Each structure stands twice: as C-alpha cells, then as structure tokens.
Amino acid sequence: MPTVNMDFNPDFSKGLVPVIVQDEAGGEVLMLAYMNEEAWRMTLQSGEAWYWSRSRNELWHKGESSGYVQIVRAVRLDCDSDAILLLVEQKGGAACHTGRRSCFFREWRDNACHICSPRIFDPEKVYGKAK
Amino acid sequence: MPTVNMDFNPDFSKGLVPVIVQDEAGGEVLMLAYMNEEAWRMTLQSGEAWYWSRSRNELWHKGESSGYVQIVRAVRLDCDSDAILLLVEQKGGAACHTGRRSCFFREWRDNACHICSPRIFDPEKVYGKAK
Numbered sequence: 682m683p684t685v686n687m688d689f690n691p692d693f694s695k696g697l698v699p700v701i702v703q704d705e706a707g708g709e710v711l712m713l714a715y716m717n718e719e720a721w722r723m724t725l726q727s728g729e730a731w732y733w734s735r736s737r738n739e740l741w742h743k744g745e746s747s748g749y750v751q752i753v754r755a756v757r758l759d760c761d762s763d764a765i766l767l768l769v770e771q772k773g774g775a776a777c778h779t780g781r782r783s784c785f786f787r788e789w790r791d792n793a794c795h796i797c798s799p800r801i802f803d804p805e806k807v808y809g810k811a812k
Numbered sequence: 813m814p815t816v817n818m819d820f821n822p823d824f825s826k827g828l829v830p831v832i833v834q835d836e837a838g839g840e841v842l843m844l845a846y847m848n849e850e851a852w853r854m855t856l857q858s859g860e861a862w863y864w865s866r867s868r869n870e871l872w873h874k875g876e877s878s879g880y881v882q883i884v885r886a887v888r889l890d891c892d893s894d895a896i897l898l899l900v901e902q903k904g905g906a907a908c909h910t911g912r913r914s915c916f917f918r919e920w921r922d923n924a925c926h927i928c929s930p931r932i933f934d935p936e937k938v939y940g941k942a943k
Contacts, residue, residue, distance in 0.1 A: 689918065689925050699830050701841055708839030710832055710888075713895040757841075757916035757928065760908055764844040766916045777891055785897045787820065790886035794820050797888065 692762040693718050697733055702776065705754045705768040709798070711776035712784040714743070716765060728753055730767055747807050749773035775801035778808070823893040824849050828864055833907065836885045836899040840929070842907035843915040845874070847896060859884055861898055878938050880904035906932035909939070 691698045697715040704711055714732040716724070720740055723731035730751035734741040744750030750772050757766040777784040779800070786798035822829045828846040835842055845863040847855070851871055854862035861882035865872040875881030881903050888897040908915040910931070917929035 689920050699844060701832050701844060703841055710834055710841065710897055713830060713832060713890060755919050755921040757919045759844060759915040760910055760912075760917070761915075764915075766841055779891055781891075784890040784892075784895075785888035786891070788886050788888045789820050 689756075689758065690762070691716070691721060691758060691765055693721075695763070697735070698763060698765055700730075700732065700765040700767060702730065702751065702767050702769055704771055704782075706770070709783050710785055711769070711771060711782070714741075721765075724753060724767075725756075730769060744772060747773065747802075749775060749807075751776070773802065778804060780804045780807070820887075820889065821893070822847070822852060822889060822896055824852075826894070828866070829894060829896055831861075831863065831896040831898060833861065833882065833898045833900055835902055835913075837901070840914050841916055842900070842902060842913070845872075852896075855884060855898075856887075861900060875903060878904065878933075880906060880938075882907070904933065909935060911935045911938070 697717055700714045700716050702711045702714065703709070715735060717733045720731040720733050723740070730743045730753055732741045732743060751769040752772065753767055753769055755768040775782050777786065780802040781798045781800050783798040786796055788795055788797040828848055831845045831847050833842045833845065834840070846866060848864045851862040851864050861874045861884055863872045863874060882898070882900040883903065884898055884900055886899040906913050908917065911933040912929045912931050914929040917927055919926055919928040
C-alpha cells in the first residue's frame with residue numbers, strides 16, 4: 682500500500698484546496714473549508730481537522746474555541762487531486778458557527794426555501810457573542 | 813416563501829463558487845465543481861446541473877457528451893452563501909470522467925489507501941478515447 686507522503690497528496694500548486702466535510706455516520710455534508718499544505722499535514726498528524734481560514738488568514742484548528750472538533754475517520758481525494766473530502770465524527774454534533782449541524786441549512790426544493798438542518802447549540806453561549 | 817431570485821442566491825462577488833454534488837438517494841459525494849452566475853441561472857432554469865469548466869474556460873452542461881446528466885432535486889447554500897450543495901439524481905450512475913460513480917474514489921483509512929467507488933462505465937467507450 683502506498684503511504685500518504687508518496688501517493689496520496691492534494692495538488693496545492695494552484696493555491697488553497699477546497700475540503701468537503703461529511704458526517705461519516707449520517708452522510709450529511711456539514712461544511713466546505715480550505716486547506717493549505719500545513720493544514721493538510723496537521724490534519725494527517727493529529728487526526729483532527731485543520732483548515733486555512735480565508736477570513737482570518739491563519740491556520741484554523743476546527744473546534745478549538747467551541748470544543749466541537751472534527752475527528753477524521755477517512756480522507757478522500759478526487760480524480761484531479763484538487764479537492765479533498767473528509768469523513769468525520771463531529772464532536773458536539775454541530776459544524777456551523779450558527780449552531781446548526783450543517784452550514785448547508787438553507788434548502789431550495791419544490792419551489793420553496795426551507796431550513797433543513799437543526800440548531801444544536803446557541804452560538805451566544807458557545808462563543809460568548811451573538812452570531 | 814421567498815423566491816429564488818430574492819433571497820436564495822450564492823455570493824458571486826469573489827468569483828466562481830464551489831459546488832458540492834451529492835447523490836440524493838445514497839448520500840455519496842460525487843464531485844466538486846464550480847459555478848458562475850450564468851451556470852447558476854441555467855441550473856435553476858433547466859433543472860439539470862450546469863457548471864463553469866475551469867480547464868476549458870466555458871459553460872459546461874454536465875453530461876452533454878456522455879448523456880450522464882444530473883437532475884437537480886434540491887439546492888442548498890451554506891451560511892456564508894459562498895458554497896453550493898446540489899442534491900442530484902445522477903443519470904447513468906456515474907459522475908466521474910474515469911467512469912467511476914464518484915470522483916472521490918481514492919480513500920485513505922486505517923493507514924491504507926484503497927478504491928472506494930466502483931467503476932460504472934468504460935470511458936473509452938463513452939468518450940471515444942482513453943481517459
């Protein structure tokens with residue numbers, strides 16, 4: 682079997698690589714984030730998800746402030762190696778800073794918009810301010 | 813209920829928006845693509861997935877050459893409106909140009925790399941050349 686360092690690496694030559702985060706148990710897509718090489722390395726080394734925050738322009742250990750880390754169960758790469766898929770166990774049950782399980786909580790279906798992912802926590806209590 | 817044009821729109825102000833494509837029935841993530849405003853409009857109007865091809869630099873009606881179009885059952889937006897999730901019915905059962913069901917067919921798990929998505933068609937037969 683190839684090792685991660687040999688054959689299983691995203692292509693960072695064009696910059697940040699998008700990362701799809703999927704709940705391993707239920708299959709719900711939780712969020713989309715981005716990695717640089719260091720976030721990729723930190724994720725593989727620690728077994729928890731690290732990203733590059735484009736808004737803060739810094740490495741981001743997901744769940745560091747909320748405690749809601751993502752335990753990485755498996756990693757997939759796409760055919761062009763320019764997108765990553767993480768299968769995770771989401772601690773606390775919520776990935777979104779709004780307190781909802783998934784960042785993709787607004788759904789358009791059958792000509793109507795509705796909320797499709799439940800609120801798990803109150804962001805004001807978790808982050809100490811309204812979100 | 814809000815209409816698509818009023819309240820349910822991705823933020824294209826920073827350029828192309830990444831699109832996660834998920835099989836509605838099985839929950840498998842099939843691919844990651846990108847949309848510009850025209851692809852977004854074409855997708856909503858036609859009910860089939862349209863993207864912006866970054867390699868060909870043109871609008872891309874997914875499945876136009878292979879016949880393997882994606883019927884859009886629902887559309888989700890994330891909390892920042894800068895990522896899109898399509899829930900689709902994948903005609904022909906395969907989204908990847910390699911003939912596999914998912915572009916994310918290489919998986920790293922338990923210190924080993926393996927193939928996690930089956931080959932559905934022979935790309936040489938579908939596209940007329942080896943991929």
